Amino acid sequence: MPDFHRKMERSAIGFMLAILGVASIGGLVEIAPLFTIHETVEDVADMRMYTPLELAGRNIYMREGCYACHSQMIRTLRDEVERYGPYSLAVESKYDHPMLWGSKRTGPDLARIGDKYSDAWQVKHLDNPRDVVPESVMPAYRWLLRNWLDAKDLGEHLRAMRDVGVPYTDDMIANATADAYGQAAPDSQEAAGVAKRFGAATNVRAFDGDPGRLTEMDAVVAYLQVLGHLTDAASKMEQTALGD
Amino acid sequence: MIARLTVAERRIGFVILLLMAATGLAMAAGGRGDAFGVHGFMVMLLSLAFGARLMTTLDAPEPDPSQFQHYYDDPTRVGIVLTMIWGVVGMLVGVWVAALLAWPDLTFDAAWASYGRLRPVHTSGVIFGFGGNALIATSFHVLQRTSRARLPDQLSPWFVLIGYNLFCIIAASGYLMGITQSKEYAEPEWYADLWLVVVWVVYFLIFIRTLARRKEPHIYVANWYYMAFILVVAVLHIVNNLAVPISWGSAKSYSLFSGVQDAMTQWWYGHNAVAFFLTAGFLGMMYYYLPKRANRPIFSYPLSIISFWGITFMYMWAGSHHLLYTALPQWVQTLGMTFSVVLLVPSWASAGNALATLNGAWHKVRDDATLRFMMVAAVFYGLSTFEGSFMAIRAVNSLSHYTDWTIGHVHAGALGWVAMISFGSIYALVPWMWKRETMYSAKLIEVHFWLALAGTIVYVFSMWNAGLIQGLMWRTYNDSGTLAYSFIDSMEAMHPYYIARTIGGLLFLLGAIVGTYNVLMTIRQAGIERTVAVGEPDLPVVAGAGAVQAGE
Numbered sequence: 001m002p003d004f005h006r007k008m009e010r011s012a013i014g015f016m017l018a019i020l021g022v023a024s025i026g027g028l029v030e031i032a033p034l035f036t037i038h039e040t041v042e043d044v045a046d047m048r049m050y051t052p053l054e055l056a057g058r059n060i061y062m063r064e065g066c067y068a069c070h071s072q073m074i075r076t077l078r079d080e081v082e083r084y085g086p087y088s089l090a091v092e093s094k095y096d097h098p099m100l101w102g103s104k105r106t107g108p109d110l111a112r113i114g115d116k117y118s119d120a121w122q123v124k125h126l127d128n129p130r131d132v133v134p135e136s137v138m139p140a141y142r143w144l145l146r147n148w149l150d151a152k153d154l155g156e157h158l159r160a161m162r163d164v165g166v167p168y169t170d171d172m173i174a175n176a177t178a179d180a181y182g183q184a185a186p187d188s189q190e191a192a193g194v195a196k197r198f199g200a201a202t203n204v205r206a207f208d209g210d211p212g213r214l215t216e217m218d219a220v221v222a223y224l225q226v227l228g229h230l231t232d233a234a235s236k237m238e239q240t241a242l243g244d
Numbered sequence: 245m246i247a248r249l250t251v252a253e254r255r256i257g258f259v260i261l262l263l264m265a266a267t268g269l270a271m272a273a274g275g276r277g278d279a280f281g282v283h284g285f286m287v288m289l290l291s292l293a294f295g296a297r298l299m300t301t302l303d304a305p306e307p308d309p310s311q312f313q314h315y316y317d318d319p320t321r322v323g324i325v326l327t328m329i330w331g332v333v334g335m336l337v338g339v340w341v342a343a344l345l346a347w348p349d350l351t352f353d354a355a356w357a358s359y360g361r362l363r364p365v366h367t368s369g370v371i372f373g374f375g376g377n378a379l380i381a382t383s384f385h386v387l388q389r390t391s392r393a394r395l396p397d398q399l400s401p402w403f404v405l406i407g408y409n410l411f412c413i414i415a416a417s418g419y420l421m422g423i424t425q426s427k428e429y430a431e432p433e434w435y436a437d438l439w440l441v442v443v444w445v446v447y448f449l450i451f452i453r454t455l456a457r458r459k460e461p462h463i464y465v466a467n468w469y470y471m472a473f474i475l476v477v478a479v480l481h482i483v484n485n486l487a488v489p490i491s492w493g494s495a496k497s498y499s500l501f502s503g504v505q506d507a508m509t510q511w512w513y514g515h516n517a518v519a520f521f522l523t524a525g526f527l528g529m530m531y532y533y534l535p536k537r538a539n540r541p542i543f544s545y546p547l548s549i550i551s552f553w554g555i556t557f558m559y560m561w562a563g564s565h566h567l568l569y570t571a572l573p574q575w576v577q578t579l580g581m582t583f584s585v586v587l588l589v590p591s592w593a594s595a596g597n598a599l600a601t602l603n604g605a606w607h608k609v610r611d612d613a614t615l616r617f618m619m620v621a622a623v624f625y626g627l628s629t630f631e632g633s634f635m636a637i638r639a640v641n642s643l644s645h646y647t648d649w650t651i652g653h654v655h656a657g658a659l660g661w662v663a664m665i666s667f668g669s670i671y672a673l674v675p676w677m678w679k680r681e682t683m684y685s686a687k688l689i690e691v692h693f694w695l696a697l698a699g700t701i702v703y704v705f706s707m708w709n710a711g712l713i714q715g716l717m718w719r720t721y722n723d724s725g726t727l728a729y730s731f732i733d734s735m736e737a738m739h740p741y742y743i744a745r746t747i748g749g750l751l752f753l754l755g756a757i758v759g760t761y762n763v764l765m766t767i768r769q770a771g772i773e774r775t776v777a778v779g780e781p782d783l784p785v786v787a788g789a790g791a792v793q794a795g796e
Contacts, residue, residue, distance in 0.1 A: 026560030065360025075569035
């Protein structure tokens with residue numbers, strides 16, 4: 001081997017091609033089949049997409065780096081299922097561009113946080129976590145209530161999401177900004193369109209407690225409250241095959 | 245330094261800066277007043293500042309042609325200083341975010357100062373700012389010496405160094421303004437990613453062109469690693485950052501992949517950023533500076549070959565060990581675990597090769613803190629690769645994953661291996677670069693060494709404890725068969741360890757500050773001495789084979 005190698009290391013181009021070839025194999029074998037093997041992601045009929053407001057909330061969740069301390073991936077372990085709920089299925093993050101599975105739990109997993117606490121609790125907790133959980137080390141996100149939500153280009157967001165494979169309709173894209181307002185103001189004219197476009201199960205309410213203002217808090221709470229409720233597949237499935 | 249550029253290089257450089265300024269202006273105009281526009285202004289101002297400086301020298305005479313008989317080290321010198329600055333900044337933010345986990349209100353009521361935005365400034369600051377600059381600076385130095393060839397031109401190394409630091413600045417300032425893709429260690433948005441591709445292609449071309457001019461028939465092992473670093477990082481960077489921006493005037497984009505495919509791609513990237521950025525590149529450093537400093541040849545050539553190709557082949561399979569027990573298909577998890585375990589063989593071959601090289605030079609390790617930095621780095625490399633393989637085993641991972649054990653593991657590698665080998669290499673390199681016998685103070689290197697080692701040990705042990713306790717508390721059942729601890733119980737138990745970790749990080753930071761002072765004082769002294777001995781010639785490159793020692 002050293003003799004062969006001695007020859008190879010005399011050619012810069014050859015050596016570089018060898019590096020590229022050798023390094024490519026692992027990724028090709030492990031990643032490419034995930035796009036072609038159908039069983040990788042479960043088929044689920046009731047899987048729904050994020051509304052414009054929930055998507056905006058998700059973007060704020062990313063902006064503030066929440067994923068650095070909170071996972072959204074319940075593993076197939078008994079204690080995790082008992083603590084957080086049914087283990088996560090691939091389909092549940094099918095429309096997550098990018099996924100937010102996370103890698104660290106400085107705080108608890110949030111994959112099924114939706115509907116676990118009231119909107120009011122979430123608002124108070126985000127505004128200053130130590131008001132409701134004295135031991136918490138989570139930052140206080142006081143600006144979420146102060147900042148109006150920038151909703152004007154949500155149509156472009158939905159269009160980009162459609163470009164990467166999420167089946168938003170033209171109607172949803174055209175009404176994205178209005179739907180964001182409507183979802184957080186149940187008595188407004190815009191509210192009816194939200195359920196029409198995104199389904200009757202959509203949460204339509206004043207998430208931050210004030211229907212007159214569309215704040216970043218509205219968006220984040222709307223997002224948190226839908227986590228784990230995009231499909232019923234995980235809770236309907238009999239989760240017997242738990243790991244060790 | 246500009247006076248050493250040729251007239252043609254100055255002109256081309258000026259044109260490039262004008263183009264960059266125009267791009268910045270277009271971004272600022274199209275940016276609708278958001279962070280994208282701010283970045284446009286930053287690009288424009290930086291380009292104009294460099295451009296103005298260059299413009300005043302456009303008509304200056306050609307440099308003395310005798311300089312082409314010497315290696316071109318100006319970018320390396322600047323790169324060393326940038327490395328130390330990024331190191332101090334990145335570690336300072338690291339200590340701050342560590343303190344925030346112990347005392348969460350130790351900050352301002354402002355979005356930029358919250359943990360979630362500061363943390364990527366720390367990770368990118370130390371990985372890309374500190375680590376990346378160290379790699380670029382040392383790679384230019386090592387490449388020229390081991391090829392016995394000068395860099396092919398004097399403009400492209402500056403383009404790489406300045407362009408790369410522009411990327412780092414855009415990245416860090418972007419996080420503070422809330423611009424992030426949220427992919428760990430690939431947070432910068434699409435426009436910063438595209439810019440990095442341009443910079444990286446030029447970097448790659450410098451390597452190819454210098455190697456094409458080499459007077460050594462064989463490519464030295466250090467360069468194998470630098471080449472693997474450049475090539476594979478390019479592939480990882482491009483694939484993982486594929487995304488569709490919402491418009492050409494907005495920073496926001498949506499990643500091309502979603503869910504399980506995105507997770508696999510991200511951790512294929514994430515783990516191999518560790519492999520090819522934080523391991524391969526720094527192994528390149530080790531394979532040059534450690535034998536040079538010890539004045540011993542590399543212990544084993546076959547071992548170098550085995551470890552190089554083992555690492556290049558196997559690391560790429562290991563990413564899925566970040567996703568054990570998740571919704572990723574079982575077969576991919578099993579492959580990832582298996583290759584992670586086997587990976588220990590080439591990793592320990594490298595670490596063993598480095599340590600065996602020191603045989604016969606252990607008295608130097610005892611007396612010379614610079615060499616001791618490199619030795620300890622090799623030991624930590626061995627330790628953290630063993631720990632990594634261990635943690636990739638499914639049963640271990642079920643306990644360690646999501647806990648601070650992972651953070652401890654990462655810092656055993658980052659502090660113990662990456663930073664230590666960088667500091668050792670820089671202490672070896674700085675006197676060569678500034679034509680001095682030694683560093684300004686050998687004592688301060690000693691101080692730095694002990695601060696760094698103590699800091700690493702305090703940090704890693706506190707995180708090991710924290711992670712084990714966390715993992716065990718999460719899975720402990722009481723007699724009635726229900727979970728014994730609430731999540732908040734486990735969080736409260738972390739408090740003393742988070743304080744200890746902050747202290748460990750602080751010690752390490754203090755060491756880096758001492759090191760920066762030492763480097764700057766060495767440069768200052770060199771400057772004073774140079775004004776005394778004007779015109780002292782550089783070392784010749786082509787004064788006959790063997791005349792130039794590889795380390796000079």
